[in-house]
């Protein structure tokens with residue numbers, strides 16, 4: 001239905017408590033990219049918060065239908081998929097079993113972030129005040145909202161979280177740093193989201209023979225890095241050319257980042273048969 005006609009109860013657990021999880025996936029040329037990985041992560045998120053959503057395996061078909069009914073067939077779109085614990089009186093206890101989760105899925109055409117990819121972005125570092133389960137794609141994003149706006153106020157496009165002196169990830173991106181041809185990224189644990197794009201980039205590095213070290217990098221090590229870049233489903237691979245007002249390396253997108261951007265494109269073309277990307 002048209003979004004303006006959709007209605008959600010004020011008693012929805014998502015509204016009261018941010019009691020829900022979400023997923024974002026995209027198409028290239030109308031084909032969903034890494035559907036199985038996204039659904040696996042969605043299942044993991046649901047399981048971790050004990051929301052029993054039936055029919056997760058049909059979400060791919062629902063998304064395709066949504067794309068077709070909105071006249072987006074063959075195009076580059078992203079799907080926003082959110083499940084909450086349903087509608088029930090305001091009470092922290094789980095609702096009774098018969099209360100079904102609320103499932104909301106929307107489709108939106110992608111505006112390619114060309115400027116970000118080409119010229120790179122500026123970032124600031126902020127204290128990671130998020131909870132201890134950042135591996136769950138939970139809808140409670142207040143810390144990220146505050147951080148992203150703090151970045152904007154500082155003239156930057158992304159905020160990079162720092163927990164106990166260690167760089168974790170961006171507000172909506174995973175973080176990579178490059179020093180002497182070696183790539184560093186935070187290991188998978190409860191402090192970062194296991195990004196699907198992160199996995200693809202690690203696969204590309206392996207194929208290209210680029211050494212990757214999954215370890216925590218300290219905030220004060222940024223100044224010695226040759227390159228920094230971030231990844232996400234809609235941004236893909238975006239260079240970070242300035243952090244906290246200081247240039248990263250030469251202050252322009254670096255060679256490893258450029259290589260991975262190009263390889264990512266080639267990979268997408270092979271996987272989805274999509275020639276006209278992001279158009």
Ligand code: PLP
Pocket residue numbers: 024169170171172173174192193194195196197198231232233234
């Ligand atoms: N980290 C966080 C906190 C995110 O919100 C996202 C995406 O929204 C990512 C990383 C990147 O994940 P993906 O590559 O699966 O889009």
